[in-house]
Structure formats: C-alpha cells, structure tokens
Amino acid sequence: MALETTLILFKPDAVAKRLVGTVLSRFENEGFKINGIKKLFLTDELLADHYSHIADKPFFPSVRDFMQETPVIALALEGEDVISRVRDLLGPTDSKAAAPGTIRGDFGDKEGDAKMRNVCHASDSTEAAAAEIKRFFKDGEVF
Structure with a gap:
C-alpha cells in the first residue's frame, strides 16, 4: 500500500444539498486525513484548465455552468491507496449505475445528468492528483 494524497471537489450539487459534511465523514471514517480544505468559486480560466480534455467539446459550456x-x-x-479507495467509495461516474452504499449511489442525481451531478470529482491517478492539487491549492495550503 502506498501513502497518497488525492484531490476531491465537492461539486455544486453536493454543496446545494448540504451533503459535504455527510460525505466528508465517510472519508474520515475510512481513516483518511484532511491535509487541505477550502471553499472557492471556479473561474472560467480554472475550469478551462481543469477540463482541458473536454474544453473544446460542444457540451463543455453546460459543464462550466x-x-x-x-x-x-x-x-x-491523504491515506493508504487513497486514490483507488476513494473512487471505490464514490462508485461509478454515472450515479444511475452506482450501487446503494456508494456515495454516488446514495446521493447522486438519478433523474437528470447523473454523470455530471454526481456529488464529487476525485483524481484518477497519482499524476492527476499532483497536478489537480497544485491547480486548486496554493503553496502552504496543503499540510
């Protein structure tokens, strides 16, 4: 097992439904350690960078909005194998396909866009986690 740090973004559906504390407690109950946490508004520039792999697609404006x-x-x-373990806790990106007991299965959108309104974004690799943490946190904000 490897000690890793991953980035989680609580998406607007989680914030609006006041699910942040509930979901955060699931992460803490798994033994993961919070090394940085902050609330921020995502600018057009930050979103274009974060979603650079889809920024030229026709559906990107709806993602940005x-x-x-x-x-x-x-x-x-932070935690042992946190990247894969968090992704297991979340369940599949499509909340409609997520099993009960997973975060997306319990709290994700089942009626609308279940691939976008799925509670959290989580890094999918150590390389992505390093880049994403650097993108969303300034020096001195991760402990």
Whole structure:
C-alpha cells in the first residue's frame, strides 16, 4: 500500500444539498486525513484548465455552468491507496449505475445528468492528483 494524497471537489450539487459534511465523514471514517480544505468559486480560466480534455467539446459550456452554480469545496485527502479507495467509495461516474452504499449511489442525481451531478470529482491517478492539487491549492495550503 502506498501513502497518497488525492484531490476531491465537492461539486455544486453536493454543496446545494448540504451533503459535504455527510460525505466528508465517510472519508474520515475510512481513516483518511484532511491535509487541505477550502471553499472557492471556479473561474472560467480554472475550469478551462481543469477540463482541458473536454474544453473544446460542444457540451463543455453546460459543464462550466454547472460547476459555477455554487462555490465548490476542494479537499486534499491523504491515506493508504487513497486514490483507488476513494473512487471505490464514490462508485461509478454515472450515479444511475452506482450501487446503494456508494456515495454516488446514495446521493447522486438519478433523474437528470447523473454523470455530471454526481456529488464529487476525485483524481484518477497519482499524476492527476499532483497536478489537480497544485491547480486548486496554493503553496502552504496543503499540510
């Protein structure tokens, strides 16, 4: 097992539904350690950088609009194999396909866009986590 740090973004649906504390407690109950946490509004520039792999797609404006509905909560979370374990806790990206007991299965949107309104973003690799943490946290904000 490797000690890792991952980035979690509590998306606007989680913020609007007041699910941040509930979901955060699931992460803490797994033994993960909070190394950084903050609330921020995602600018067009930050979203274009974060979603650079889809920024040229016709659906990107709807992603941007959703991610700017409310401020988000950025979380740097540390633990043994935290990247894969968090992704298991979240369940599949599509909340409609997520099993009960997973975060997305319990709290994700089942009626609308279940792939976007799915509570949290989580890094998918150590390389992505390093880049994403650097993107959302300034020096001295992750402990």
